Amino acid sequence: MNKAKTNWPVQILITLGSLLILFPLYLTITIALKDPQQMAQSIIAWPKHLHWENFSQAIQMTNFFQAFKNSAIITIFTVILTLLTNSLVAYSVARNMHKKFYKFLYYYLVSAMFIPFPIIMLPIVKQTSAWGMDNIVGLIFLYAVYGLSFNIFVYVGYIKSIPKELEEAAMIDGAGTWKIFWKVIFPLLTPINATVGILTALWAWNDFMLPLILLSDKNDATLPLVQYVFQGQFSTNYNLAFSSYLMALAPMIILYLFLQKWIISGVTKGAVK
Numbered sequence: 001m002n003k004a005k006t007n008w009p010v011q012i013l014i015t016l017g018s019l020l021i022l023f024p025l026y027l028t029i030t031i032a033l034k035d036p037q038q039m040a041q042s043i044i045a046w047p048k049h050l051h052w053e054n055f056s057q058a059i060q061m062t063n064f065f066q067a068f069k070n071s072a073i074i075t076i077f078t079v080i081l082t083l084l085t086n087s088l089v090a091y092s093v094a095r096n097m098h099k100k101f102y103k104f105l106y107y108y109l110v111s112a113m114f115i116p117f118p119i120i121m122l123p124i125v126k127q128t129s130a131w132g133m134d135n136i137v138g139l140i141f142l143y144a145v146y147g148l149s150f151n152i153f154v155y156v157g158y159i160k161s162i163p164k165e166l167e168e169a170a171m172i173d174g175a176g177t178w179k180i181f182w183k184v185i186f187p188l189l190t191p192i193n194a195t196v197g198i199l200t201a202l203w204a205w206n207d208f209m210l211p212l213i214l215l216s217d218k219n220d221a222t223l224p225l226v227q228y229v230f231q232g233q234f235s236t237n238y239n240l241a242f243s244s245y246l247m248a249l250a251p252m253i254i255l256y257l258f259l260q261k262w263i264i265s266g267v268t269k270g271a272v273k
Contacts, residue, residue: 032243039239051239058244062226071205071222071248074136078143078204079197086148086196087189090155091181095164097156106156112149117209125213134216142214143204151196158192159185198259205252223248 031039032054034047058064093109096102124142128134133141162185170180186193208224215221227248230241 028242028246028249031238032246034239036239054239054243055247058230058240058247061229061240062244064223064226064244064247066219067221067223067226070136070220071224074140074143074211074222075201075204077140079200081140081144082147082151082200083193083197085144086151087155087186087193088181089148090152091159091185093152094156094159095167097160106152109149109152113153121209121213128214129216134214136215136220139211139214142210143200143207146210147196147200147203151200154192154196155189158189162188194259198255201255202252 027043030046031043033050033052035049035051035054038047038049089109093102093106097106125134128138128142131138166184166188167180170184175183206224207222211222211225215225227241227244230237230244
């Protein structure tokens with residue numbers, strides 16, 4: 001039997017890529033566990049004395065649990081609203097791509113991915129303020145709308161791979177369009193729903209710009225926003241700041257580690273026509 005040859009160029013690239021990801025995480029952990037004196041001596045070295053009190057101080061300074069609750073509410077409801085609405089729009093588009101209007105609608109929605117956010121930032125602030133949507137509810141709604149472009153792209157490709165015969169059989173049994181979607185199609189979208197849900201959760205949890213320009217009440221602040229408290233006019237408390245960053249990153253890192261296979265498989269399936 002022929003032994004499999006090791007592809008050294010690929011192995012080297014994988015190793016370098018892993019280091020590029022793991023090294024910043026290592027720095028984040030070490031800085032979070034140091035005091036300013038240890039920071040002055042060395043940033044890279046592992047701390048001799050671990051300062052766990054940095055985490056408790058960061059929690060007090062940022063009102064961490066209130067911001068955590070806001071981020072959790074926004075993320076959970078954004079994921080639910082996105083899955084329910086974006087999948088429905090994608091199904092309508094995918095099953096009617098032979099019509100000119102739906103084909104135009106598909107390319108119109110997908111083209112929105114190429115519009116830079118700063119171009120529409122000021123109109124969004126003005127319009128949401130006028131409609132009284134400068135709050136958590138408005139933010140959830142905007143996340144569901146802004147994610148539509150990419151989600152339509154992956155949903156449509158996946159729905160096209162589902163045989164139409166399943167819908168025809170359900171129609172013969174007397175099911176209408178709504179029942180066909182929710183009872184037949186939506187359960188089959190589980191892999192791509194998982195992918196869209198995870199990516200949406202990562203985006204909503206880590207986003208900084210949209211909450212910054214939209215939320216007017218400081219009690220609605222999300223975790224990325226409250227990191228400002230560590231930045232003064234002349235200095236930054238890096239030890240407490242990195243402690244707070246680590247606590248904010250932890251839920252999404254854990255989520256990604258357990259569910260990363262859904263992201264890869266779902267995007268791959270969604271890209272196949």
